[in-house]
Amino acid sequence: MARPRKPLLSRERIIETAGVLIDAEGVEAISTRRLAAELGVSGPSLYNHFRTKDEILEAVADAVQAQVDLSMFDAGAHPESGDWGWDTALHDWGVAYRATLKAHPHIVPVLALGPGRRPAGLRVADAVFGAMVRAGWPPAQATSIGALMRYFVTGSALGSFARGFVDDQAAYDPTDYPHLGQAHLLAERQEQVDEGAFETGLRAIIDGLRVQFAAIAEK
Amino acid sequence: MARPRKPLLSRERIIETAGVLIDAEGVEAISTRRLAAELGVSGPSLYNHFRTKDEILEAVADAVQAQVDLSMFDAGAHPESGDWGWDTALHDWGVAYRATLKAHPHIVPVLALGPGRRPAGLRVADAVFGAMVRAGWPPAQATSIGALMRYFVTGSALGSFARGFVDDQAAYDPTDYPHLGQAHLLAERQEQVDEGAFETGLRAIIDGLRVQFAAIAEK
DNA sequence: ACCTGAACACCGTTCAAGT
DNA sequence: ACCTGAACACCGTTCAAGT
Numbered sequence: 498m499a500r501p502r503k504p505l506l507s508r509e510r511i512i513e514t515a516g517v518l519i520d521a522e523g524v525e526a527i528s529t530r531r532l533a534a535e536l537g538v539s540g541p542s543l544y545n546h547f548r549t550k551d552e553i554l555e556a557v558a559d560a561v562q563a564q565v566d567l568s569m570f571d572a573g574a575h576p577e578s579g580d581w582g583w584d585t586a587l588h589d590w591g592v593a594y595r596a597t598l599k600a601h602p603h604i605v606p607v608l609a610l611g612p613g614r615r616p617a618g619l620r621v622a623d624a625v626f627g628a629m630v631r632a633g634w635p636p637a638q639a640t641s642i643g644a645l646m647r648y649f650v651t652g653s654a655l656g657s658f659a660r661g662f663v664d665d666q667a668a669y670d671p672t673d674y675p676h677l678g679q680a681h682l683l684a685e686r687q688e689q690v691d692e693g694a695f696e697t698g699l700r701a702i703i704d705g706l707r708v709q710f711a712a713i714a715e716k
Numbered sequence: 717m718a719r720p721r722k723p724l725l726s727r728e729r730i731i732e733t734a735g736v737l738i739d740a741e742g743v744e745a746i747s748t749r750r751l752a753a754e755l756g757v758s759g760p761s762l763y764n765h766f767r768t769k770d771e772i773l774e775a776v777a778d779a780v781q782a783q784v785d786l787s788m789f790d791a792g793a794h795p796e797s798g799d800w801g802w803d804t805a806l807h808d809w810g811v812a813y814r815a816t817l818k819a820h821p822h823i824v825p826v827l828a829l830g831p832g833r834r835p836a837g838l839r840v841a842d843a844v845f846g847a848m849v850r851a852g853w854p855p856a857q858a859t860s861i862g863a864l865m866r867y868f869v870t871g872s873a874l875g876s877f878a879r880g881f882v883d884d885q886a887a888y889d890p891t892d893y894p895h896l897g898q899a900h901l902l903a904e905r906q907e908q909v910d911e912g913a914f915e916t917g918l919r920a921i922i923d924g925l926r927v928q929f930a931a932i933a934e935k
Numbered sequence: 936a937c938c939t940g941a942a943c944a945c946c947g948t949t950c951a952a953g954t
Numbered sequence: 955a956c957c958t959g960a961a962c963a964c965c966g967t968t969c970a971a972g973t
């Protein structure tokens with residue numbers, strides 16, 4: 498075939514197809530040959546558009562991150578109700594962030610691991626930092642808030658805590674694990690357990706930040 | 717050589733060598749051939765001791781997790797001073813947990829991702845759950861606390877937030893990122909920024925849990 | 936039981952050749 | 955510029971053969 502008069506591939510098409518494939522079958526399902534085949538093209542063609550396979554994965558991760566809603570940080574968010582607060586914005590963002598990652602769980606390791614030098618990651622950092630400073634947080638704390646929220650949300654989206662438990666009482670020898678007598682019950686409700694832990698943690702973080710904020714404002 | 721009269725390998729020796737290799741060169745450096753060579757043995761020999769390469773990585777992750785100090789959850793911890801509290805225990809554990817993971821950063825993705833069905837993971841869950849219930853937390857909340865702490869600590873150990881920023885002001889176009897004018901300064905102090913965000917987040921979580929605990933105790 | 940070399944079906948990436 | 959097939963240097967894993 499050689500060079501067609503109109504390019505068969507584009508970065509966008511590669512990212513799109515890779516994303517679908519990863520959502521369906523996981524990151525391990527992606528090989529350059531497999532992805533290329535899915536695109537109707539031969540393996541090495543991809544290297545005309547990306548330098549490495551890792552770069553493709555990073556681009557997919559960035560595309561997912563870009564879907565996270567940030568509108569709650571807008572200066573004029575909820576102007577009518579007048580109840581904007583850095584705390585509710587942070588909570589809403591956390592929930593939206595997690596929901597987006599949970600919709601694309603297979604790419605989360607790439608997203609969480611990378612240094613986050615991707616454009617969408619910077620856009621998030623910018624929005625959070627800007628909103629926190631505007632709300633009265635000192636810059637150093639505003640930076641920390643963006644970081645710690647990322648730690649918590651990606652950590653929660655990465656691994657299921659509840660999935661660690663099997664639905665079999667015999668698996669938990671009371672000698673080894675004296676307090677896990679009911680642990681096998683967790684297996685039945687993995688989803689709720691992880692969701693509950695996330696909600697509890699998110700609320701704790703925000704309650705805790707309120708305590709710190711009050712201490713700062715006091716001075 | 718065929719079968720030697722004394723086995724050349726053991727699970728322990730494989731885990732140990734794999735751990736050293738991963739610490740030094742990362743998970744990608746581990747191939748079954750490379751690891752076997754390091755052990756003075758041929759590639760397929762490993763399959764007499766582990767079913768898959770992934771099982772080896774899981775075992776290394778478990779070995780790291782097993783190093784995390786849990787003594788702060790002991791019933792008789794600090795009996796002389798009498799200042800044991802679930803909150804300080806949780807804080808100390810968080811700090812110790814993160815320190816251990818930071819000492820072996822290359823294995824953290826495996827540790828954070830896996831379902832945590834490994835023995836060391838269960839031992840952690842058991843210790844935290846037991847201590848929280850003993851301190852007066854309802855079982856459902858005690859479960860959540862173990863989970864949310866894991867989310868936060870592994871998330872913080874996985875990716876550096878600060879590493880996302882480069883030491884170059886020109887990288888942050890004010891049009892794209894209106895609030896990142898000082899972001900290039902973060903690059904210089906990655907370590908402190910991430911450490912500070914972790915400390916802030918850990919304190920916020922514990923302060924927030926105190927608020928919830930007070931609400932529960934009140935009833 | 937525990938090691939070996941050979942073999943299978945893959946990989947990511949490079950590169951010269953085609954238009 | 956953008957695609958191709960061939961090739962290189964790898965992979966994880968299986969398996970029959972050796973003791």
